[in-house]
Amino acid sequence: KIRPIMVTSARRSPSFPDIPTAIESGLAGFEITSWYGIWVPAGTPRAVVQKLQATVARAFEEADIKELWFKLGAEPGGSTPEAFGAFVRREIEKWGKVVREAGVKVE
Numbered sequence: 100k101i102r103p104i105m106v107t108s109a110r111r112s113p114s115f116p117d118i119p120t121a122i123e124s125g126l127a128g129f130e131i132t133s134w135y136g137i138w139v140p141a142g143t144p145r146a147v148v149q150k151l152q153a154t155v156a157r158a159f160e161e162a163d164i165k166e167l168w169f170k171l172g173a174e175p176g177g178s179t180p181e182a183f184g185a186f187v188r189r190e191i192e193k194w195g196k197v198v199r200e201a202g203v204k205v206e
Contacts, residue, residue, distance in 0.1 A: 107131040114172045133173075134190075136183055148180050 105124045106112045109132075121129040137155060139148060158164050159175040168175040178186070 112172065113174060114169055134186075136187070152177070152180055 103115060103118050105121045105126075106115060106118050107121050107130060109120065109122065109130050111118065111120055111123075137151065139151065156177045159168075159177055165175050
């Protein structure tokens with residue numbers, strides 16, 4: 100039998116609302132999440148990017164899409180292209196530091 104003891108996201112999971120976060124469990128600053136994004140080639144016209152973002156945002160409002168994500172233990176979401184870019188830069192900085200401090204080398 101498996102018993103979850105915490106989730107590693109900043110907020111409790113809607114799929115497991117009674118399971119505390121790592122932060123609530125005393126691991127200050129401990130946050131690890133998986134995330135998904137849609138990427139387009141550099142130079143893609145802004146109008147195309149905006150249309151793609153709006154289409155994805157509308158899809159995430161559909162009840163069946165939300166239900167599918169929740170069944171997978173994920174939270175559907177979205178943001179602007181600028182906010183997503185800033186998020187990715189923060190993730191690169193955060194995990195790059197972890198890799199450097201751990202001395203990880205490509206073999």
